Amino acid sequence: MIAEFLPGNRLTLLNSGNEYFPALLAALESARHEIFLESYIFADDAIGHEVANALCRAAQRGVEVNVTVDGFGARNFAADFLPRFADAGVRALFYRRELSTFRxxxxxxxxxxxxxxxxxxxxxxxxxxxxxxxxxxxxHMRPRFDYAVQIEGPVLQQVHRAVRRMWEIVSWANFRRRFRLHADAAPCIEIAGSQHAAFLIRDNIRHRNDILNAYIDAIDAAESEILIANAYFLPGVRFGRALYAAAKRGVRISILLQGKTDHPLLRYATQALYHTALKTGIRIFEYERSFMHAKVAVIDGEWATVGSSNIDPFSLLLAKEANVVAKDRRFAGELRASLKEAIANGAREMLPDDLSRQPWHSRLLRWLSYGVVRAMVGIAGYGHRHWHAEEQTHPVRKG
Structure with missing residues (x-):
């Protein structure tokens, strides 16, 4: 589906937890009617308990609180938070709870x-x-470096519709814990600012390629600069061709990737692509100050996205993801300035000489890692057939 940009929004960029959690907690404390929260991880740490306490207080004052967590990413959740939530009246569900060994x-x-x-x-x-x-x-990886966006205005309707739909799907699948929502009255949302934004999701029904297509449309239209920061970057054929085409027509492309990682296999697989990218003129930086978890991009200083979707087959073909996309120079400029600062003060540029000095066994390790990751996707049913069928369905535009 084509991104539906709505005017009249106010977008506030939040850099990492230091900015995100105070804003989130303030919103939770002000809640009067309903809260929807979705998270892949809900950690048993100071922040996890602070958010949990705010959710419990909201439920105790009569707010309908609906929490959905991933059954694998938040597999600690049942022991650490579920009893407290049940006592306070917080309604919580698992998406595909893992009850046995991961296969x-x-x-x-x-x-x-x-x-x-x-x-x-x-x-x-x-x-x-x-x-x-x-x-x-x-x-050595502290603190985590990431982004979120606080949204007010008409695009909220799209987000609200998505969280309600997810809650209904997961609730229906949980036979023992089916929680009904109140009647779905379309929220009356007023103009809050002057920014144009769209909300995009990736799922396996109507929105398989919405986030991927939004990226590629913006890359194909790029005239001067593409700036991407992504934690796990292993693009498919369409994305790669779009980037190389942009580089060949003179667009400046910079990609900020992890220098410190929690998934070495994915990082090694990504590094297998460095040589070709550098030959095309794409600049690659590895963030070494701390652990970078961001999934953001800015194109031509006007188009920008912030969200949960990595640029790898797991995010773009398998997981449920959500990104906000803005067409606004002020917001894009703020994100661009933040990324430029991160590159200048926390990253190391990868140069052709760095790659040529790598011993043969190091290069072999990276290509083997690349092969293993692609094989994993194939075993899961999304190998050559799906990756390239999608390429044929949406051919790359030339020029």
């Missing part, structure tokens, strides 16, 4: 990776930040 099957890899909060259909939060403390990481 590499397609349905096991379909995770709820969205990070969404909607409060009273008046304010929403969209981004890549889980309910987890920025410092809940190995010491």
């Amino acid at each position: 590499l099957k397609r349905h096991r890899l379909r995770r709820l990776h969205r990070k969404l909060v909607v409060v009273d259909a008046k304010v929403a939060f969209v981004g890549g930040i889980n309910i987890v403390d920025d410092n809940n990481a190995p010491e």
